[in-house]
Amino acid sequence: MAQSVWHEDEAFWDTFEGYVFAPEVIEKAPAQIDHLLSLLDLPDDGVVGDVPCGVGRHAVELADRGFRVTGVDATASYLSRASERARERGVSERTEFIHEDMRDVSRPNEFDAIINLYTSFGYFEDRADDERTARNFYDSLRPGGTLFMSLTSKETLAGKFEQRTWDERDGTYFLEEHEITDNWSWMENRWIVVTDEAVQEFTVSHRLYSAYELTTLLQRVGFEDVSVYGNLDGDPYDENAAHLVIVATK
Template sequence: MRQWYQELFSNYAEKYEAEIFTQGTLGEVDFLESEINYDKNCKILDLGCGTGRHAIELVKRGYHVTGVDLSENMLSKARENARKAGVEIDFMKADARNLPFKNEFDMVIMICEGAFPLMETDEMNFQILECAARALNSRGKLIFTTLNGLFPVFHSVKDFINSNSDSQTNRENTFDLMTFRDQYQLDIEGDDGSKMTLDCNERYYVPSEITWLLKSLDFSNVDIYGSKLGEFSRNDPLSTEDYEMLVIAEYLEND
């Protein structure tokens, strides 16, 4: 049985690229570049790369990027986008919970809920963090955005999502304070015009959880900030107003 995210992304590449939350690519890549000190020798792994927007922009700027996604449909669109952009990228289909990489990359990114935290159990989400950590070299850096558990305690997730998308409707939301999971029905139209109703389940994390999970994977430095679309910054303290948080984890303290 396919999970809701597999069903969604099998028919959502074109409409995904038109969503509001995918429009901040240039500013986000500006930040990623600054985090690796503009070192063009850095090898980057983009987990949950989707249609390749971050990977393609990074390669256009001179970096070596490998893109991984579970959806062949999204990867097909990513390859098409790369051809149109005139760049060559190794896009591969793989499950982020079971990756072949070890000590290969200088930076791993998971942006806009790329892979993490969409899994149906906490153990599966942790497997993704394990694989990301294993893929990094001894001075590697992991940068990702994830759902901020402080947000739904103070706000309606349903109202936030419905006000920020023209193509999807959230309903029947049930946020569980014991598990920090939001279960809801998603009504959305696929690229082919068909209507989909999906039973979704997403995990929200509080900062202390993320810090503990990453420290358990031997990251020595974990910083968490608010995540602003297209404007990632170390100058934005995380607050209850941030739907997502920006997480930066490093194996070694900065010199």
């Protein structure tokens, strides 16, 4: 049996859950949703897709504000955390969590908005899979609906690239090595977690997009109005940009 790629490996996501979704990351969700909503024009009872939703930090926050939310993720354990979080916040009736690969999720004309955050686009080696995912986003939006994306781009990465980084959390060490390949179109990462019991290593890779390239892709699948920002505050996408933020309207 062929070995699954990193983003299909539940062991990877389970191992790095406490790193990727550290408490300080979870705590940022309310402020991030504040900024996101300031850039969107959503009805008070709007329907939102969170793809992928991870452990549900944004999905539950949106549901707590009255929206109906469908969270999609390929990691079953994360969906369990998301469902638990929704129950704890008392918003289970406004949330739905689906165990599915985002390449396969299409719900025609269902959502007022779809959010794709935390550099969760470009995992797939075949560019056609990225376009397929973007087309699913487009098809799943209602007319006038909006896609909101936030990710690290070529431009923002170039200004802060570090070949090696490390972090320590509660006695566990997380080490990363980064390499830009294929003429700045692909990022190869070596992620290592060191505990008293074991050392685990994973290879993590994803495509890098420039603002122009991602805008062009979204226009190709049907989005006509695509706006680009440099952060969640809606500041210009210039040399000071922290992230690539895309707001694309169907």
